[in-house]
Amino acid sequence: MVTTSIPTTTKSWTVLGTDGFDSLKFSKDTPLPAVSDYEVLVKFHAASLNYRDLIIPKGQYPFAQKPGIVPGSDGAGEVVAVGNKVTLFKPGAKVVTLFNQGHLGGSLNPQTSATGLGGVIDGTLRQYGTFNENGLVDMPASLNWQEASTLSCAALTAWNALYGLNKLQPGQTVLTQGTGGVSIFAAQFAIAAGATVISTTSSAEKGELLKKLGVDHVINYNETPDWGAKAKELTPKGEGVDHIVEVGGPTTMEQSLNAIKIDGTITIIGFLGGVQGEKQPGFLDALVRMCTVRGVLVGNRVQFEEMNRAIEANKIKPVVDPKVFSLEDAKSAYQYMWDRKHFGKLTIKIE
Template sequence: MSASIPKTNKVWTVEGMDGFESLKLNREAPVPQPSDYEVLVKFHAASLNYRDLIIPKGMYPFPQKDGVIPGSDGAGEVVAVGPKVTRFQVGSKVVTLFNQGHIGGSLDSQTVATGVGGVINGTLRQYGTFNESGLVTMPESLSYLQASTLSCAAVTTWNALYGLKPLVPGDVVLTQGTGGVSIFAVQFAKAAGATVIATTSSSKKAEVLKGLGADHVLNYRETSDWGDKAKALTPNSEGVSHIIEVGGPKTMTQSLKAIKIDGVISIIGFLGGVKDEQQPGFLDCLNSICAVRGIYVGSRIQFEEMNRAIEGNKIKPVVDEKVFGLEELKEAYQYMWDQKHFGKVTIKIE
């Protein structure tokens, strides 16, 4: 190992499911050495997702292992390469792929179990080894902090808008709230020439959404029937082409009211909780004549397509004004859990 690479580094792990107290910091964990097809990445930044918050709370519905290093999203620099690596070299700037085995096409039972920060050790550390196939080249137009937001939220959004029925100019996209996925949806949709209807809970956030390009903003606290209202805002009141559904059962009823015939509702999260007396069912989907699709991030091919669009359209990820240090991880988790953020919560790693 090069003399410039330390022998130990700071590493967070998730030990148990007792909430954020399950996050443990090891300040002297050994720096791993890359095997034949691996590279060693020195992380400069990472970002958080809702998934990261619910893993230590025991609420995550996908595979995970005890003692895992958390964090799916990270950007850094390659500082060492294995002898058979061909995709990267020392000095390459890279971003992690969420599901390490998902190169292209659909997920399967093997690739769905390769999630970084769930089953495979993640990004909330100073140094990490990854197979060369599980990384993408970082967009040159972005800083490390900005690039660290792409792995989960941005790729998920890209898959939602282009994975099943590609977004085309003139489509109408409905986004919910101001989390990472929703903000990326506004940016990607506007870049594609679509009309954007966004929902939020405050007038302050509404102004920021308009600044990002949202054509219409509905306050769901003031307009409980926002699904009907959104549909009325579309040409000939035909409905919305794509809906980025992050609320769960509590918002799905309104999404079904807003969607157009043959539109696509991409289910990404359940921020509004999973219990509701009026959960829509299969017949509601049939009555709306639409496609309802669950999304679990996306492939490396989609990631690379998205990065080209980001550079070509000069898209800048929205990063929350408060940036945390690596040792402040618990505070960052709580900050995001309390919904004090706007855009992506990032961790600067030194």
């Protein structure tokens, strides 16, 4: 094993129960296992939160998870030790975590979908973590720790939404919803690709921030409840949107279907609006619109590397909320994000 000095314990959070954020427990001396032949020990410098992290301690996450998990899928850090048979990284390498540790390429299957970091495999809300070398990617050199820590879930999900099936083409139209991490990354990737971007939001203030990012059209969904029809009007010849990144779920799908173009793609990545909708569309609605509706669970390692190359080539900077929490104060970060006080990605500094 190649190494500098190896710690034997780490500060970390765990999820014990489903009683909300009170289920988050902090420890100053969680034991660290030895680094095996194909593993890498990472010293984390930053992590970021996703909506998924918030609902796991509330017992609302619909995918695989285990009790007593170290939460967090997103983290950026430095390699401090490598196993004897590791070939991808050396001590000192800057790395970012892969969401599904076993999803190295191609489509998901039942096995790789059950390798979620912070769900089944201990995650990033800790000082140190040990990972198989394939569960990490090189950190983009153009980003700092906080920025890089936002890529694992939200950025890769947005990339998969736009390039995983029907690849986004220059001149097409993309519709994003709100100002959460996935939506902002999708807008940034679409702008870099030469697409027209329409974004929905709930406030004039957030609308101005979206315009500063380069979004072409902003629709306030509080002022325009039928924002799907409005978005369609904004497209060439009123034919509809090519790609919709659907984060609301059942409560917003009707509007997305009203906005989509024939042969367009709606990628469902979450259910921020809840699981109950007054008018939940069915299969016939997708048929009538003649569109593709797909669900995604982040993306694979090959896509991650493709995305990172695009981030560097286009000088894309993740939008990071100015408020940064310490590792010890992570529970407050959960509440801050739950209250929707953030803009872009909410990060945690780890020392």
